Amino acid sequence: MALLQISEPGQSTAPHEHRFAAGIDLGTTNSLVATVRSGVAETLADKKGNHILPSVVRYEKNEIIVGEEALVHATTDPLNTLASVKRIMGRSVNDLATLQGYLPYKFEDYESAVPRIETVAGSVTAIEVSAEILKSLRERTEASLGGELVGVVITVPAYFDDAQRQATKDAAKLAGLNVFRLLNEPTAAAVAYGLDQQAEGVTAIYDLGGGTFDISILKLTKGVFQVLSTGGDTALGGDDFDREIAAWILDQAELNINEDHQMMRRVMQEARRVKEELSDMDQVSINVQLNDKHDFQTKLSRQQFEHLIEKHIDKTIAWCRKTLREAEIEVDDVQNIVMVGGSTRTPYVREKVAEFFGNPPLTDIDPDKVVAIGAAQQADKLAGNNPDEEMLLLDVLPLSLGIETMGELVEKIIPRNTVIPVTMAQKFTTFKDGQTAMRVHVLQGEREKVADCRSLATFDLTDIPAMVAGAAHILVTFQVDADGLLSVSAEEQSSGTRASVEVKPSYGLSDSEIESMLKDSFSNAQQDMQLRMLAEQQVEADRVLEALRSALDKDGELLSADELAKIEQAKSVLLNTRQGDDDEKIKQAIKNLENESEEFIARRMNRSVQQVMKGHKVEEFE
Amino acid sequence: MNIDLTRNYFELFDFEQGYSIDQQQLANKYRALQSEFHPDRFANASDQERRISVQTTAYINEAYTTLKSDLRRSHYLLQLSDIEFNAETETSSDAEFLIRTMELHEKVEEAGSAHEPLEELHELSKNLKQDQELLIVQFSKQYSVKDLKAAKDTALKLQFYERLTNQVRKKQEQLEEELL
Numbered sequence: 161m162a163l164l165q166i167s168e169p170g171q172s173t174a175p176h177e178h179r180f181a182a183g184i185d186l187g188t189t190n191s192l193v194a195t196v197r198s199g200v201a202e203t204l205a206d207k208k209g210n211h212i213l214p215s216v217v218r219y220e221k222n223e224i225i226v227g228e229e230a231l232v233h234a235t236t237d238p239l240n241t242l243a244s245v246k247r248i249m250g251r252s253v254n255d256l257a258t259l260q261g262y263l264p265y266k267f268e269d270y271e272s273a274v275p276r277i278e279t280v281a282g283s284v285t286a287i288e289v290s291a292e293i294l295k296s297l298r299e300r301t302e303a304s305l306g307g308e309l310v311g312v313v314i315t316v317p318a319y320f321d322d323a324q325r326q327a328t329k330d331a332a333k334l335a336g337l338n339v340f341r342l343l344n345e346p347t348a349a350a351v352a353y354g355l356d357q358q359a360e361g362v363t364a365i366y367d368l369g370g371g372t373f374d375i376s377i378l379k380l381t382k383g384v385f386q387v388l389s390t391g392g393d394t395a396l397g398g399d400d401f402d403r404e405i406a407a408w409i410l411d412q413a414e415l416n417i418n419e420d421h422q423m424m425r426r427v428m429q430e431a432r433r434v435k436e437e438l439s440d441m442d443q444v445s446i447n448v449q450l451n452d453k454h455d456f457q458t459k460l461s462r463q464q465f466e467h468l469i470e471k472h473i474d475k476t477i478a479w480c481r482k483t484l485r486e487a488e489i490e491v492d493d494v495q496n497i498v499m500v501g502g503s504t505r506t507p508y509v510r511e512k513v514a515e516f517f518g519n520p521p522l523t524d525i526d527p528d529k530v531v532a533i534g535a536a537q538q539a540d541k542l543a544g545n546n547p548d549e550e551m552l553l554l555d556v557l558p559l560s561l562g563i564e565t566m567g568e569l570v571e572k573i574i575p576r577n578t579v580i581p582v583t584m585a586q587k588f589t590t591f592k593d594g595q596t597a598m599r600v601h602v603l604q605g606e607r608e609k610v611a612d613c614r615s616l617a618t619f620d621l622t623d624i625p626a627m628v629a630g631a632a633h634i635l636v637t638f639q640v641d642a643d644g645l646l647s648v649s650a651e652e653q654s655s656g657t658r659a660s661v662e663v664k665p666s667y668g669l670s671d672s673e674i675e676s677m678l679k680d681s682f683s684n685a686q687q688d689m690q691l692r693m694l695a696e697q698q699v700e701a702d703r704v705l706e707a708l709r710s711a712l713d714k715d716g717e718l719l720s721a722d723e724l725a726k727i728e729q730a731k732s733v734l735l736n737t738r739q740g741d742d743d744e745k746i747k748q749a750i751k752n753l754e755n756e757s758e759e760f761i762a763r764r765m766n767r768s769v770q771q772v773m774k775g776h777k778v779e780e781f782e
Numbered sequence: 783m784n785i786d787l788t789r790n791y792f793e794l795f796d797f798e799q800g801y802s803i804d805q806q807q808l809a810n811k812y813r814a815l816q817s818e819f820h821p822d823r824f825a826n827a828s829d830q831e832r833r834i835s836v837q838t839t840a841y842i843n844e845a846y847t848t849l850k851s852d853l854r855r856s857h858y859l860l861q862l863s864d865i866e867f868n869a870e871t872e873t874s875s876d877a878e879f880l881i882r883t884m885e886l887h888e889k890v891e892e893a894g895s896a897h898e899p900l901e902e903l904h905e906l907s908k909n910l911k912q913d914q915e916l917l918i919v920q921f922s923k924q925y926s927v928k929d930l931k932a933a934k935d936t937a938l939k940l941q942f943y944e945r946l947t948n949q950v951r952k953k954q955e956q957l958e959e960e961l962l
Contacts, residue, residue, distance in 0.1 A: 310826075311825065311826075340822075340825040341821075341822060341825065478958075481958070482955070482958050482959075485954070485958070542822060542825035542826075543825070543826070544825075544826055552813070552816055552817050552820055552822065553822065554816065554820070578843075578847070579843045579846075579847070580840075580843070581821065581836045581837075581839045581840040581843065582840050582843055582844065583837065583840035583841070583844065639836065639837070639840060640840075641821065641836045642820065642821040642822065642836065642839075700828065700829070703826075703827065703828040704828045704830070707827065707828050707831060754828075754830045757830075758830070761830070761831070761834055762834065765819075765834060765838050768818065769789075769794065769815065769819075769838075772814055772815055772818050
């Protein structure tokens with residue numbers, strides 16, 4: 161069936177060409193990019209052969225360095241070498257207090273709610289830093305594939321809220337990437353193992369990275385993936401294992417090195433090596449050079465190590481239990497357990513997980529790469545490279561959305577774990593005679609008090625017709641799209657007037673800020689920018705025209721002659737404008753054509769719903 | 783823009799309007815609709831199509847969630863029969879049931895402070911579920927003979943159970959939280 165099935169915009173230029181798409185795992189510590197070549201998804205290496213790109217960006221006066229080369233400066237020049245910015249994506253200046261321990265940066269005192277980090281090259285936001293990482297991955301991919309990417313799938317933690325998802329999308333936009341979809345990391349991991357191709361079952365994704373732990377319960381029913389619940393701890397990971405070993409070494413050596421950062425770093429590095437070697441060995445020798453040039457030597461057995469880290473692993477198991485209950489799933493019902501994150505290489509972690517679930521976890525795919533690989537497979541499907549393949553990944557809203565009510569309380573409008581996309585309408589009324597404006601505060605979170613939830617945005621509803629108190633009925637519609645992003649519209653019902661909604665993101669960037677960042681990034685190449693915008697509008701115009709052409713072919717009879725004439729008129733305007741070089745005019749003409757055909761599309765949508773139901777024989781539903 | 787998906791949820795899923803629903807069929811039809819309209823199918827389409835696809839899928843999701851839930855389906859049927867309904871403020875007028883609700887509230891309190899609170903609460907929620915199932919059967923009967931007044935009262939009872947079950951669950955979560 162086709163709604164307006166053009167779905168292959170490449171058509172106009174090269175219909176059978178493979179369309180380049182990639183999956184990006186934009187991680188806190190490391191990032192990866194993968195793509196499908198000859199039917200196989202694999203991560204891509206940089207020129208030096210490294211697949212993993214440390215998520216580190218270094219700002220120098222006239223240069224920006226990303227990855228390994230930036231990382232070497234992390235200890236000598238931490239203020240200009242930015243790491244772990246994923247932790248502040250979509251966060252407000254106020255949130256930073258709780259993250260201070262992790263981030264040694266200097267934050268600018270600034271009016272905006274978006275934190276800006278001061279560097280020698282001026283102040284930057286986490287979005288811009290992430291955009292540099294994405295740009296680097298994009299360049300790597302395009303160099304490797306020898307062509308431009310049509311789109312990417314970027315993974316985000318399942319618990320990421322609206323602001324964090326929006327920030328991720330904004331970063332992609334700045335990096336010049338077209339985002340097909342933000343995919344939850346656990347879903348991507350399950351896709352990598354091909355679990356989406358299985359008939360049915362419940363999967364647990366156990367993701368233990370360097371600094372974060374996530375557990376997600378996914379349910380699969382005939383090609384539909386559903387995240388049933390997620391849980392985890394943003395301050396629990398393999399780094400804790402390192403710290404335990406380091407503390408143990410210091411204890412053995414009877415050292416107190418509180419202020420000695422150099423020494424601490426040496427001990428931490430040694431701890432890390434010991435941890436990694438203990439994955440394959442029963443005992444590892446430890447050697448740390450002390451400040452008096454003497455060496456401190458000892459040995460750590462695997463058993464001792466396991467004793468040191470046990471409490472951390474137990475904590476992850478407690479989260480597994482809680483998250484299963486939230487999903488209303490018994491532990492015996494979990495068929496597959498997927499291991500993600502470098503810290504799942506520790507045998508004791510695998511052992512404990514296997515013991516809890518009563519089933520050995522899946523570990524065949526490199527736990528560092530598994531998320532990027534799954535994302536690449538999904539990107540390939542979304543690019544339309546396998547039109548026959550069934551694909552449907554349904555996600556849920558990770559955190560409840562609500563609005564502020566009297567007494568600084570939050571009233572939930574869309575509860576967490578609701579399948580998205582979702583639309584929910586809420587009625588509001590005026591409480592004063594002649595009131596023409598109203599402010600709505602949107603929050604996300606599970607707690608009851610405004611102060612305990614994350615503020616997403618405030619909406620000012622204006623132009624409400626003046627009436628007596630309680631007479632105006634304003635219907636506010638909250639819509640969450642497939643990426644988990646919220647949009648809001650409002651209508652005054654008794655008069656039918658649309659109240660205008662102005663969105664003030666609490667800590668995201670407004671559209672105009674993004675726009676101006678985009679402009680800045682192109683400021684040295686004004687002309688390029690102009691050409692790029694023109695090309696973008698032309699592509700969009702082609703898409704719209706092609707979509708409309710095929711829709712009219714199929715369902716033209718849904719229109720009256722009068723309606724058809726109006727559409728044809730708008731169509732020819734667009735055709736003409738498209739030949740010119742004014743991107744603004746093309747944009748206008750597209751908008752105009754879209755307005756004229758909106759009703760037609762809605763009718764087609766309606767008709768195809770009927771066809772879907774009719775087209776299937778009853779048996780198919782049994 | 784509102785899509786003119788004027789069909790009610792039963793019509794959308796091609797079911798006869800009634801309380802009993804074949805959940806397996808519902809799930810299969812839901813998948814069929816989703817695989818046609820989900821925004822992922824429109825990853826390369828124009829912005830307008832993507833927007834409409836989001837709206838349509840949202841509608842399909844809402845219909846599915848309503849039909850799937852015994853409680854919501856009961857509310858929806860009453861709503862389609864023009865029965866005035868405010869699940870937030872109204873309660874059942876059955877005096878016996880009101881006494882039962884008080885007892886149940888006490889039980890929740892007791893279980894929460896018992897020696898093994900998690901197990902007690904688990905047991906209690908199982909009992910609540912059994913009660914709910916009886917009410918579901920009752921609603922189904924009342925609705926099929928069009929005794930809508932009685933059906934509404936049963937729906938309100940179901941609503942009470944839903945709230946109480948949530949309370950129990952919250953308690954369980956609090957207790958588990960303390961273990962983390």
